[in-house]
Amino acid sequence: MFDSIDATLATLATSPWVLLLVVGLLAAADALVPLAPSESTVIAVAVASAATGRPPLVVVVVVAALGAYGGDWLAYRLGRRFGPAMTARLRRHRRTRTAAELAHRVIHRRGRALIVFGRYLPGGRSATAITAGLVGYPPGRFQRFTALAVTVWAAWAALLGYGSSIFLDGRPTRALVLACAIAPVSAVAIGLARRLVTARAASATTS
Structure with a gap:
């Protein structure tokens, strides 16, 4: 079973349509x-890149980054x-007005950390991008x-897949399983690091 999946991954990775339609659009x-x-x-495509040499890893990173940038924008x-219509509607009621003002303060004060690290949390990427637009x-x-x-995200995901494939010596299916198992753990670690940095920054500001 693993051999047939390995062959399928290798075949798909040689097609430029994988980069354009799958990696970029997703x-x-x-x-x-x-x-x-x-x-x-x-x-997955980075795993195949390590196993077959196609597509080049740098192309995987560039296409993934461009697609992600386009989606965020x-x-x-x-x-x-x-934003203007939504803000006007939220300000009609005290409770929603307080929530809108809080979102405005958080994004404008900590926008950099949220934009860079928020994408590693479930739903964090879309919530941050849309909220950033809403609050101006x-x-x-x-x-x-x-x-x-x-x-950073594209390089992280691609190197995770590529490194797992090299570590498992050309067994792409097992490498894919390993990389996908490591990904959420490392994402949690990144999220915790972001919270630590944000907490220290806030402490330094108030002291």
């Missing part, structure tokens, strides 16, 4: 539909489009931090 769609398996797709623009987070700043975030 990386973009994940910003609007958090259930899209963008991360596991990048890992679209989510942000949707937030900007509906500066577009230039959003673009800069998002460019950094998607590059």
